[in-house]
Amino acid sequence: MQTPSDDAPPARLTTLPSWLLTQTATHAHRLVSEGFTAVHARGYHYRLLAALDEYGPASQAALGRRSGIHLSDMVATINELSERQLVEREPDPTDRRRNVITITPDGRRQLRLLDKQLTRIQDNLLAPLSPEERDELTRLLARVLDHHDRRSTRSDG
CATH class of the missing domain: 1.10.10.10 (Winged helix-like DNA-binding domain superfamily/Winged helix DNA-binding domain)
Structure with missing residues (x-):
């Protein structure tokens, strides 16, 4: 078992897209x-x-x-x-x-x-990403959001 730094999240969190999105959203909101x-x-x-x-x-x-x-x-x-x-x-x-x-x-x-x-x-x-990676991230996030927006719209009606 590794000795973690005081601010290191558990490793299992850092591989979860939901956790990564939440942490990134927190930084984005602040910026x-x-x-x-x-x-x-x-x-x-x-x-x-x-x-x-x-x-x-x-x-x-x-x-x-x-x-x-x-x-x-x-x-x-x-x-x-x-x-x-x-x-x-x-x-x-x-x-x-x-x-x-x-x-x-x-x-x-x-x-x-x-x-x-x-x-x-x-x-x-998005400083660590290349222009191509930024475009790909934006495309993928839009796709995930569109999927969930459509699902919530269908379940509302």
């Missing part, structure tokens, strides 16, 4: 949080701005579905972005009970800044 904090942003800001940029103006409910932001957090996120004039909130002309959220030109500039920051973060996270 993204620190990177966004450095430019006065949060992950929710990026997700909401990216959804608006890709899909166009939308209701808060649609934005929640597209961005994965729970509706209870959506209002606060929209308020933060609106205060910084990165999004505009207008009553829906077809249903005055709803708001339509639109990205502003400043919001698009902020999104480009966040895209650049995320590129740096990804480079840091």
Whole structure:
């Protein structure tokens, strides 16, 4: 039996993909949080701005579905972005009970800044991998995620 260092996990853990994914996700979350904090942003800001940029103006409910932001957090996120004039909130002309959220030109500039920051973060996270290995890892993770997303969707209905 080996004498482990004080911070070494049991060897059987280090061969489990679930453990490796969890540990890597912890590092990724920390790096993204620190990177966004450095430019006065949060992950929710990026997700909401990216959804608006890709899909166009939308209701808060649609934005929640597209961005994965729970509706209870959506209002606060929209308020933060609106205060910084990165999004505009207008009553829906077809249903005055709803708001339509639109990205502003400043919001698009902020999104480009966040895209650049995320590129740096990804480079840091994946530093030990070659470009080909990064592509392969991304492809494999997307495949695993897609499989489980489809399964959870089927089991919900």
